[in-house]
Amino acid sequence: MIHVDRSEKIYIIISVTLISVFFIALGISSFVYGFQVPVPEQRVDPRTIATPAPDNPFGEPGLRELVPGKKYEAYVLAQIWSFTPREIRVPAGSTVTFYVTSKDVQHGFRINETNVNMQIVPGEVSKLTITFDEPREYDFICHEYCGVGHQSMAGKIIVEP
């Protein structure tokens, strides 16, 4: 074995313990408190995703009401350099599940000041759910470089009282 100085040994034990504690905290916060990241939801064909069809919600993107005032689904289609829809209005207290995909290149979707942040990859559907409690506005922004108009790709969520 290697000869390790005493103070260094103590330091190593402390470091390894710290890292382990961080990791356990991470595990607990991810699984017990239910932090979510996008996971495989559905495969789609980016070439036909924008075409209206009965079984293709992205053909007519927008908000769907599941339980009035409470539960919604938002289908958002990303393309260079805009989101459809650009504006989403929901009442305060509603839980919204976002389904986002792209018909061209990769994009990003982040609702600022929330935990909704996803990579948008053509061929895949990114999904996250969030509850909007207070009435206010949020920007949602494309945060992946998607060409020369990237900086203008954004929209608004308006949470109404």
Place this chain on the structure above:
Amino acid sequence: MFAREHKLTAWHLGVAMTALFIGGFFGPLQKLEYVGINLYTTLNKIGIASYYQGLTLHAVLNALVWTTFFIVGFFTYAITHSLDKELTHPKINIIGLIVMIVGLIMAAIPILLNLATVLFTFYPPMRANPFFYIGLVLVVVGSWVCGWGFYLTYIAWRKENPGVRTPLIALGSLITMVLWQIATLGVATELLVLVIPWSFGLVEGTDPQLARTFFWFTGHPLVYFWLLPAYVSWYGMLPKQAGGKLFSEPLARLVFWLFLALSVPVGLHHQYLDPGVPAGWKFLHALLTYSLFIPSMLTAFNVVASLEIGARDNGGTGLLSWVRALPWGDPSYAAQNLAMILFVFGGIGGLTNSSYNLNLAIHNTSWVPGHFHLTVGSAVTLTFFGIAYWLVPSLSGKPLWNRKVALVQTWTWFFGMLLMGNGLHILGLNFGMPRRTMIGAASYAADAWTPMLIEAAIGGIILGISGLLFYSNMVGTVFSKKRLEAPIEMPVAEPYESEPAPAWLDNWKPWLAVTVVLILVAYGPILVDMIANANMTSPGFKVW
């Protein structure tokens, strides 16, 4: 002796520094654009069509070209001097260099013609001119070829010196090259199998999610390919420059082996927010990423202890005030010590990035460039500047042009980076400011961002000045008429304890085996699954 090696090193360094000069030029321009000073309209006249073309140049030249060329050049010098043996097959290394340069030119032309404004990550289905990709492949392959030249030299040395421990500097450098060869298999597969045939139109569609996964197979270990040469200097050379000894040489070896084993199977931590990767795999990579902090923690202790030995020998005393006895007047030393300090901040930020859930807060915000300017832009780049301050005089046989200018350069880089790093971190964390975005033209940029944007811009300008100071010193040295009285040798730190490291720390087989097993466990099943279900539906787009 070593005339040929020195010439090769000089060539690599020359290309590296030229790349950084051109790439670095865009850094301050980006920062000025953020605060509404858009100089890109002027640049249109010299053929730079957009902010994003400039950003592609900035990142490709700085992060890919400056680093790779500098590292291969530095290793050519370090490995041969450390083994005290000339290259056994110098032709191989010459061919490697030529392939790298040809690749660089081949990739640079489409970028300059605005045919490859895809940033340095070139995520499909954005589609660049095929020669951009071929050029990148050649740069990588050329660096592999240089690596083979190193291995052959090492094998010959081993035959002549059975049972002798590989000197630490050579060992660390060789491990880094092997890590690079294993790591780049990902991006090589991405480019050769998925991207290049598709960019020629031989296949219609590609799978962007699969391409991303191959890319990040390389993307994370890439950062260790950048960092480990700095570690070679911090462990193997800097203690000597500080008048000290390497506190624990065996642990230093262990650190390099751990990086070899752990750097690759963590790439999915760049894909926590990707829709096509299952959560369990993301979590496994998060675990492995955390274990990767251990070799860096070991490094912190070992390097500081080694420097302390030097400082105390030079009359330093007290619990902390020994720090003042370090050779702060030596720019090579000062640069590297300041680089380490910035790396502490970079490391703490990295812990956040790699946390499965905290990543939600900062993914693709300006926090990320804040982070990697502290790491590759400082810990690595400033260390390379420090190395250049002795290596360029050693190669040219001329004294450093101006020591004071060099000292000012290191401190301005330090403070400029603190300002810019702090600004970008805060803008990302507090306001979600997106990265790789022409912020001055973004509708959502809010007034509340202004103070931090200004802070970051001031940092960027200070950095620009610092960069110019570095180049004035390099040019001044190379064109100086003075000659060194005595040649400058590579600083080599002696171990503090004379007992040689145990044999298992000088044995490639078990470590390579662990490396391969970890990669197979962490990537095998998920990659097989993604390949079997590949979704080759994305045609290419030119979006600039």
